Amino acid sequence: MATAVGATPPKAELSKEDETLLILARLMEGGQEDDETIRDLGQLTKLLNEDSQIHQPSKGTAASAPSICSVMDADCVDTMLSYLDMRQPEAVRGHAVLTTAAYLKAAGDDGANNLSSFFLDRVRRGTYDDYILAFCVAASTFPIVPDLTATLFLSEGFLAALGPLMRRKWKSRKVETACLEMLNAACINSACREAVLKYCADWLEEVVDQDPDQVAREFMAQDPDSSGASSVTMRRHSEAVQNMAAVILAKLRAMPPSAASLDDQASGRQGGQSQSQSQSQPQERITPAVTTIEDLSSRFTRMLLREDDNHGTPHSIEGLAYASLQPKVREDLAHHQDFLNKLVYTLSNAQPKSPLTYGALSILVNLTRYQPTLSEEQKKMYQLKAYANAAGKIRQDPLLDDEHVGERCRLVFDAGVTPVLLSHSKFASPASLGLIVSIIFSLSVTTSVRGKLAQQGAVKLLLSAWHALPESESASRRTAAQALARILISTNPSLVFGGSRSHPQSSAIRPLLSILPPDPAADTRDLLPTFESLMALTNLASTDDADTRRAIIRTAWPHVEEQLVASNALVAKAAVELVCNLVQAPEGMALYADGSAGAKNRLHVLLALADAEDEGTRSAAGGALAALTGHPGVVRAIVERDRGVEMVLGMCGEEGEDLRHRGGFVVYNMVVAEGEAGAMARKKIRERYGVEVLKKAAKMSRRGEVVEVILEALKVLLEGGEGSGGS
Structure with missing residues (x-):
């Protein structure tokens, strides 16, 4: 059929390779608006994800077309990775992370080699621009390919050169910030964390402890005519840089290295000291930390409480998420009423699925976490280890006992955290939802607050969480079910459910039933969830709701009958009490x-x-x-x-x-x-x-x-x- 005069001829459909090259050409050319760049990165991510699915190795089959990664040479990869630069807009950088993740998955070994070449080449060139980009790429790829990035991070001579680079008289604040972002991301890896402690701890201490006013005074004393000098000229660290360095130090202090790495660290700090000297003075080999975890916690708390410092909030939350791993810090934070109020307020205003939300929830988890209950066999093993370490007895920090944790839970509950958790649970990621469930679980240990938890919507939260969490999150689902059981043991089900259509009384049966059998993933059998499930089902069956009794009989009877002959007297008693109602x-x-x-x-x-x-x-x-x-x-x-x-x-x-x-x-x-x-x-x-x-x-x-x-x-x-x- 002939084309009409003046009509535009139909455009030939582009192949995947050509489409990829066109996108990369536009990205290489630059000069686009941010939304255009984001659109191209998104399209490239889509193509790479589709390519990854097509070329996944399967039994006896081969892809009919070559991978689009074959047309992406080193220049293309450089262009893609350059959008991870911290000087790019945040939205562009975020999409570039997704594109990089898709590329590394689709390209396999070739992608790993290209990433390695990019990083090492940039570090070898040694200009400020090259350092910024190399550090930003490393920071972005640590969560994506942690093993590969850790190998690059631990390359011979790389970390040793960071200290002198950061101590240059004429320094770039962006290089400093990019370096700290990389070190912060590297702390997720234990080997990298130990290396950072060995090579960078002293420099980080200098950054955190620097008094900006003192630096300015010293600079003015040396050069009185430099009244208009910038903070970079004066070698003064910005507050944002100091805060980020403090976060890294908190991670190093909160997660101490192994004994072997301490020896390595000590020998590295000895410098010119001879081997015989270090052997004769073992107590002086390890330099004590200048900034303690308590000092860092106080710093982060002050940052959070400053009303005019919104930029410091993410750093303070991230730092406290690690600092609060320590019992003394937990105790101090829980008894700081202003801090708790500000933390709950910050969480209430945080965006769902954001790092700020996850960090705030992590702090609350640390404040409220109870120690796991040990079986008799585990207690004996723990005691044997204590004797082997010449401790002579089990030493547990008294701040971790149930009495102290219970008081911290009460303080957190009184700060009004439950409604905020309920609000966040509606849009939370599985990881954040797991943290929310853990907090409610800990709060539910205290019998006196269970009724208030129910009044504030905790039952609805737990039911929704149990259904929303994927099957792979079995531990979080069991935690939600057990917290639900505890609340239902101590409350009147008729008042809790109140004729709700979205969450009728019978909707609690499946979650409770899920913890009736023992946890198949546990090393030892914990009968407490079974007991609490039976007690909660008994309370449900005590009401006049005939549908609830029928539903329990229909779905749970074989499990209930099995528990009637349980060897544990409390479990058997709970089972027969349930039968009495059924x-x-x-x-x-x-x-x-x-x-x-x-x-x-x-x-x-x-x-x-x-x-x-x-x-x-x-x-x-x-x-x-x-x-x-x-x-x-x-x-x-x-x-x-x-x-x-x-x-x-x-x-x-x-x-x-x-x-x-x-x-x-x-x-x-x-x-x-x-x-x-x-x-x-x-x-x-x-x-x-x-x-x-x-x-x-x-x-x-x-x-x-x-x-x-x-x-x-x-x-x-x-x-x-x-x-x-x-x-």
Whole structure:
């Protein structure tokens, strides 16, 4: 078909390679508006991600087209990486990070080699511009390819040259800032962190401790005519640079290196000292830190509390996120009311999924974190290690005990953190949501605040978090479920849920059920989540909500039944208390009364629990039997069960009034049962000296309702009739 006169001929569809080259050509040319650059970087990221998926190695298949990375030579890679420069707009730099990540994934070994060549070449050139770009690229790629970037960072001679570079008389503040960004990112790697401590700690101390006014005075004394000199001319560090250096020092202080690296660090600081000298003076080998973690914490706290310093807030939050790993810092921060109020305020105004949000949440996690509960075996191993280290006993910082942590949790809760956490949970990333759940989990340990947590929306938060967290975040999901269980144990479910359509009472069952079995990922079995889950389900089943009981029976019954015979007495007691509530529903009654072999076995277990050692277990089992014996099928099964009647009469001989009451009620239900089941029960109870047992029980009892039910049962037995003896 001919093209009409004046019409534009259709544009041929570009290949992926040509499209890539066109984008790179525009990026190389520069001079674009920021939004145009962002658009090109975004399109290049999309092409690289698609290319990565197409060329993923698979069994017996090969990609039909070459990778677009094959057209990206060293100049193209240089152009892409140049957009990581700190002098680029923040939005452009952020998109360049995504493009770089996509390229390194798609290009594989070639991408790693190109990144290495770029970094080493720039460092080798040694101009300020080259240093800035090399440092910015390293800072950006540490989170993307940490192992590769760490190898470049630890290249021979690289770190050793940083100190002299930063101490130059004529320095570039941008080089200094870029270097600090790189060191800050490098601290995520333990080997790099130890290297920074060895080669850069002294310089970082100088930066942090520098008094700007003192520097200015000294400079003016040397050159009185330089009144208009800039801070760079005077070799004065900016406050932003000092703050960033303080953050790096906090990371070094909060995460101390291994013993081996301390030896390396000490030998590196000895300089010209001979080996024999260092061996003869081992105590002087390690130079003590000038700035302590407490000093850094105080600095960050002052930064945060300054109302006019919005730029310092990210540094103060990041620094405190690491400083608060130390028990003394946690204690000081928690008792600083102004700090807590400002931290909660900062979190409330932070953007979702931002570093500021994650840092603030990390501080709150550190302030509220309890020490993990150790099993007996773990305690013994810990003690053996303590003896091996010549400590002689287990030494735990007293600020980490439950009493101190509980007080810190109370202070954090009183600062009004719960509504802010609820607000952030709606838009949080999985990582931030995990931190939010951990904070609520710690706060829920304190029984007295559980009701207030529920009032402030913690139940809704935990339910939403459990459903929102992916399956891969199993630890956070279990934490959310256990925190939910604790709150529901101590609150009235009817008030908590209040007829909510979005979160009905039954919506809590699945999360609670998820922690009923032991954690498959744990090395040791922790029965506390199981116990708390059973207790919470018991509280839910105690309400008048028939749907909740049915849902528990339908979804959780096999797990509940398994816990009835648990070796742990508290778990077994909690399980039988739950059963006591569940059998109030027709579906629960049917599990014991349908005459099947399974029903008879269940009843056998319940009768055995009525004779258990634990009084609470016996009481719960008695309550369940009191409900079940209203059904003739259950009465018949008890009579037919070997020693079934003896176990029931045994409850009537209990010392506790409540237990005698339940026992008397079971006997009453059995003797007044209609038909053959009632006749069999009356006969068997008489044969087992039931009259005498009941008379003795009546004499022992002081409460009117107990005496009344026992006497009613006695009346039926003494009448001697074979029919119903109801009263």
